[in-house]
Amino acid sequence: MSKRVFFHPPETEHGKKYWRSVGQLSDSPEFRSWLEREFPQGAAELEGSDVSRRNFLQLMGASMALAGLSFSGCRRPEKHLVPFSRGVEWAIPGKALFFATSMPSSKGGLPLVVATHDGRPTKVDGNVMHPLSKGSSPVLAQSSILDLYDPDRARFFRNSGKQVESSEFESALGELAKGFGDGSGLAFLVEPYESPTRERLVAEIKEKYPKARWISYDPIGPVSAPVYGEGVSALPKFDKAKVILSLDHDFLGTDCAGDFARQFAAQRKPDAKSGMNRLYVAENRFTLTGGMADHRIRVQASQIGAFAIAIAREVLAATKDANLAVALEGAPAASGAFQADWVREAAADLVATKGKSLVLVGPRQPQQVQVIGAALNAALGNLGKTLVGRRSPGAFGTVGIAALAAELAAGQVKALFILGGNPVYNAPADLDWASAQKAFCSDKGGVVVRLSHHEDETSALSTWQVPMAHPLETWGDTRAMDGSYLSVQPMILPLFGGWSELDLLAKIAGHQKPEGPELVQDTFKKVVKPQDFTVAWSKFLHDGFAPKSAGSQEAPVELSLNAALLAGAGKGVPAPLAQDAFEVVLVEDAKVQDGRHANNGWLQELPDPVTKLAWDNAALISPSSAKQLGLENGDLIEVSFQKRSIQIPVFVVPGHADRSLTIPLGYGRSFGGRIGGRGVGFNAYPLLTRETPYLISGASVRRLNRKHPLVVTQEHGAIEGRGADLLREGTISQYKEQPDFAKAMGLDAHAEWAEKNGKKTEVINRSLYSHPPLNDVHQWGMTIDLSTCTGCSSCMVACQAENNIPIVGKEQVGFGREMHWIRTDRYFASENDDVLEPEMIYQPMLCQHCESAPCETVCPVNATVHSEDGLNVMAYNRCIGTRYCANNCPFKVRRFNFFDYNQRKIQDGGLYEWNLLSSKGTEETVKMQKNPNVTVRMRGVMEKCTFCVQRIQEAKVSAKVLAKDSNHFRIPADKFTTACAQACPTEAITFGDISNPESSVSKVRASERGYRLLEYLNVGSRVWYLARIRNPNPKMPDAAKVGAHSKPSHHGGGHHEAKSHHTGGEA
């Protein structure tokens, strides 16, 4: 019994700096009042030396090696339990708290719910209560949590480079303000997003400085003025639309904030009462929307206009609509460039569903095309039905960024405030903003005040650099796409003492820098006009959004065509490409957007949904064009247009339009960021000019004889004739005719099927021996509906955030060692390996939790075994890493820690420094994101999807806590779900207790479409896939393509052969 002398350990500044109690986080009245209260309940507990709380999860490493022999006692490190001296209200150590908030974005705010552990936000999810998004959370929402903890975030106030105190800046700002006068020398460059409070402050400032210029710039925003009039935006109603024609509009991907996915998906469920909708897509590259299409046609982005006209002609012929006629006047004659019958039938379908159809034109298409789109909708009588208008006061750009550049040069501006954005990096190339700003600061003696998340390209050229607070650190408000009024509340005090945009604007408007929510509360009072403020306000914070009616800009406005624009719209559409000229399409990247998320490791490592490229961007090109130019993946090319040129590797993508290059923006950043700040991808902004913000017709492409290593997470996209086994697909009519058509396809055709009232239910499994009983009351299972999975990959990031999955860097991904527990397999499928017009099909792939799992029996140390509730569990601390289990897994879902991915840093260009000699340990902030309920795995152990076992255990425990001395410890149906299912924007993933008939998963599983992968192996997986159902138009030329790849092939045989050739849809 060893008596040990106790020494207080020195308190580490480091740890203290980040620690914020939940109470402090909203420095709220409650918190202060608590201080006076006499006997506050509660305490939060710090354990271990106070930097690394137990919940900060020291890596398993040493302690495990020791514990192996129960050695730890011999050299037991002295750990301390460090309770608060004063308890903190409603903080229970080790219990997560959930707060509703939202994330402003130029496409509309995202309603969110954030989980915080002991004051650390760790996980972001959608707000289930919100009527539009209904809890769906796109990739960018999921990944935002990592931005918060990005160690490379701007930490300091800087005056022309040198570090200063915030107070200095405040006084300097005061000085500056004196010189503003009427604001004639004052300019604000802001980002377009809606925030009532910001609008209020801007109004105040406009009053104070009437002459001040307000410019909003978004390199990836709409390029044309709104066609329904200033400040009016059109909102698609997918719940109403039966037939949708998307002209280069990726509403499931980058062109919407993501809220619409669920609305759309609801119409894609074959069993939906209203029946399935039908989606036609014309686009130059595969987008998520194109992947979901029933009929897709490859059209060069520059020809979308012409294509719209072709459709319009057909519609005009049918409807004789006057506006449409006006719009088409003088339009170029039909070139016959487009498959005539495709256009005809599509148009016919639109006309046939007048008032229930919907035509969407990509927001980046030129105005004329937008107008034609509007005219089409008008002609089809969709306005106000499937397309409703709403007023969005967000846009207050009086002067364009071009004009601003001119004024900077002319010296008419004295002080320029750049709030967010990054013009030096992404302003139109022809403005040469960098030198303009440099000159402005140096020669013109102007002052540039910059508020930004990172000290980036623009900061380097600014007089004042102000660190910007993350939305999770600030009070604020915003509006969702549908105009509903969302709250933004802080989860934690600014880690690096940053300011929010509101703080800065408030100062300029002459207020104090707000301490708490005052500003927003004022706005709230004005906007919502509540009877009882306190109640309304706390409800606002609790729900995360204000009840409909109140102040939210949801009141629909009349959508009317603008006659002025209408006339001659047809003339203005882009001309056809010259023979063997190329078009270049500059698109927003699915991951880093305009480049703002370049330093987010999760996003960099997340494979692009379509190309599966990670840690890079590339010029996407069609197979035939590639052959024509003699290009292979990774070959560097030089794309030049009007003396501007960039170098970039090409990547061949099936289904891409010919003579068209798609280049995602936002890469090739050149600031200090360690993840994506240097040497990741190629910057395409040099090609983005005022004239060519999106489309560049007639660019020249030159092949350089160099290669650039591109890394993909999926090397092989062809289905290899295994569609009948792996990816079962059919048409709606086929499904209606024979609902269980998907059961006995491929090898399962040979199996013996149990039937219930004439319908196949499941394969009869004959076994030599009786299996040990899985005798827990709960039995976990999952279903994945291939009909609604869009492949957005939100589940991958959600899983990464929930399960502490490390990123491994470009080099390691190149080796094929990425760690994602769930992946979205993307196949380009077609009957014959036709790479020009294939179907794009997604299949989320995760551990199938096989009841007789092949991985288990081969593990020599019993590190992976089965639990009574049907999980294939993995005990990391038992694993010795033989990798035998991974080899024997037919789905290859097991992931191995080839290196200590959690122990060493990712450095420039996403290179993981695995070498022993490289510095050890991760950033403190990065540790703060980790989920305390999941072990952080060490080098040399296998890991895989656990069905979020930490959530299962939590649910079980809370059920038991309630049960006390009763036996009612069964978890109620759908009490919780896995991270992937929770995140899925289209509810394609359902998880739950399959032994509970009430649970939604058991209901979905009952569907006749359900099938299991590789049934013939008899592994009895616990994941059921629901066959992909499409709703093609039988009259369309390409109707036969649907399900072609999964036609019961040679080995299929059986009675279903005949039936499965149906291609008919329901109309």
Add this chain to the structure above:
Amino acid sequence: MAEYKKVYGIGAEFNSAADLLHAAEKVRDEKFTKWDVHTPFPIHGMDAAMGLGKSWLSTPVLIGGAIGTLTAALLTFVPSWFIYPMIVHGKPFNWATLPAFFPIFFELTVLFSAFSTVFALLIMNQLPKWYHPVFNWDRIKKATDDGFFIVIECRDPKFSETKTREFLEGLGGTNVTLIQD
């Protein structure tokens, strides 16, 4: 050599395996018991010639092997069936799944038998025995090369220094020598 030394026995050399065999038969017929032949390799028929039966080494090996099998059975069953049963690959623990353990049964059986063979051999041959009186006779070295020897110990009741010497010489043994202990 020093006279006061104790006598171990008398050794004689023969010049071929055949001669040795015949000599051994004679010695056997003379009812000598405490004697032995030393040869560079086992001579076929020598056991008979010396009146020795079949080696009984196999008995301990059998026992060893049996113990091995038993150990394996306990080692595999007791933990995975009783101490710590787990659900692995949906396979039950009952006699039907016994074959999964056969490899380990087999290996341990062989291992144990091999060890018992070697240890039994050492014990039965009383090896290692680094010191032995016959080594005092220098010529015996050839026994590991190409020499063939008979050594009759003095512990033998029929041993008499003179008679035995004559007897061996009579058998055609050369270099008949008195071996000191």
Add this chain to the structure above:
Amino acid sequence: MANIFPRGSNFLPLKIVLCLLVMGGSITAGFVYFFTNKYTHVGYQPTQPVPFPHDVHVKQVGMDCRYCHSFVEVAAHSNVPTTQVCMNCHLQIQKDNPKLEAVRDSWRTGKPIQWVQIHKTPDYAYFNHSAHVNRGVSCVSCHGKIHEMPEVYHAKPLTMAWCLECHRNPEEALRPVKEVTNLDWQPPVKDGQSVAEAQRELGSKLKKDWGINPPDKNCAGCHR
């Protein structure tokens, strides 16, 4: 004299064998005894910043465990009380007891008291207090007779094997939920019954009634 080795050398093998047996035996024995938590953890009693006497507070003052460890029933952690909780009483009682200096100091400065952690499970083992105390597993089962300790020490080995003993036959530990914090509780003993038997009888009844089925095969019960 052609013998390479002296006569004595013949006894070497025997000696070596004996020697090995003795050494091997003692090493194994030593290992088994000294390198297990039973030896290394049990009895671990570091000096605390404040010599908090559980016996006084529980036995004499008659406080319930949950007055200080207030979250044990709702959270995975059983929290250590904040200074404030101490001061609730010690503002009046023992106001100027020198032993409590550290507490008062912490109360003044707001600097936390740094207690030395005694009971610790490895990072990869997720023990949940609420799951146990709400289902009739008493504090005493894992912490020993802590209410009689003038200063807390490590009473049980807390090894995985030790946990499993109870997870496989929970009836050994189950008791009525309201008796969980009553560390002196004994099962009602019928005549002719030993306490152990009584415990087993009651335990198995409770196990049946409450449907107690602790994870014994399910690694994920404790390791995630």
Add this chain to the structure above:
Amino acid sequence: MSENSQAAPAVQLKTPPELARVPLVTNNRSLGWITDKVSTIVEERTGRWWWIAFLICSPIALMGLCCVIYQISNGVGVWGENKTVGWAWDITNFVFWIGIGHAGTLISAILFLTRQKWRTSINRAAEAMTLFAVVCAGIFPAIHVGRFWMAWFLAPIPNSYGIWPNFRSPLLWDVFAVSTYFTVSVLFWYTGLVPDLATLRDRARGPIARFIYGVFALGWRGSNRQWRHYEMAYLLLAGLSTPLVLSVHSVVSFDFATSILPGWHTTIFPPYFVAGAIFGGFAMVLTIMLPARLLYTQIDDLITRQHVDKMAKIILLTGTIVGYAYLMELFIAWYGANPYEKFTFFNARLGLEGKGWYAWSYYVMMFCNVISPQLFWIKSMRTNYVAVFIVCMFVNVGMWFERFVIIVTSLAQDFLPSSWRHYSPSTTEILTFVGTFGIFLTLFLLFMRFLPMIAMSEVKIVTPQADPHHHPETSPEAAANH
């Protein structure tokens, strides 16, 4: 040893020369001569070539060990494996070396039981080779695990977890099989060595040599009361090793056969692997012995053309068995009509439709293992040392590729096309493999230097003089000279 009694009379019946047995030891050498020639290898000063060879091999061995340390300290990631191809060179090398490790025990055990007397002059070296090969093999499964320092979990010892290894895992069977095989081989080898060590002891001039050999000779004095048990022990060990040698590679093959992966999941594996092992093992024995024979001309009469000829025959036989196995796999894949199996064998391995990423390795294997040994149908080829050596080299390469084909091609392209992944080895991986050759050769050089390369006492038995009924005038060569 009992056969002489039958052989001798046959000789007395004046066997016609063409039927006469070619003697195993040519030129009617005397027992002393044998002792002398074999012992002098150890006793004389080491030749220059030995030092050169040693100075080449030992650094390579050292490099190998450095690679191992490097890999353990940095992680398995320093190899080229990925999420799909979890095993590659590591297990390939393991199986390759284990296979080689079969020849020795086979020669000394099975040929012993089948009374193949010609084995006597090669078994010692072959057994030594076995041990060293197993040492090399053992390295890989040990270091391929992600957490080397936790490998003790494999041992079924009581621990504070109260948890045990999974006795149904083929990998655990491997642990038992390989360790048993190594231990038993060592015992067998040492038992055989004892009489020869005694010989060396008695011939030794220097006191140190005498002492060391003396200690290991255990005081052997060649007395018949010892020989009697000794022979029985040797017989029993041979009897135990025979099933053992067959079991080891069967168990190794279970690693694959019990899995569900197309290309692994094959019932033909155990016999196929054993045949392959003997095949590769004999090739390696010859690759080693032929040069050794050149260097030590004095043992010409012990390792004769007849030995080489016999071993070449065995290579031909086993090679053909292996070839049969290859074809049978293809047939079953076709006959089974399972698309996944079909793909693995016809597309991935044969490379039909140009879909086999590693098809080339399959053809390398086919040529080396099946085509090249067919040369041995020709007698002149079997007895032509150069030809034999070249073919053996091919076989060594081929057998390595066989394992590569089985492991990598099956893994790289398995069930879900989405998880297909190319694999290429890293430098560390390659150097580690090269290193094991260094270790192997270094050990063998040391063996040649310090231990009798040929089992003298056993060779003596097969000489005519050993036969107690031997009469000079009816010695075999006398008969042949008629």
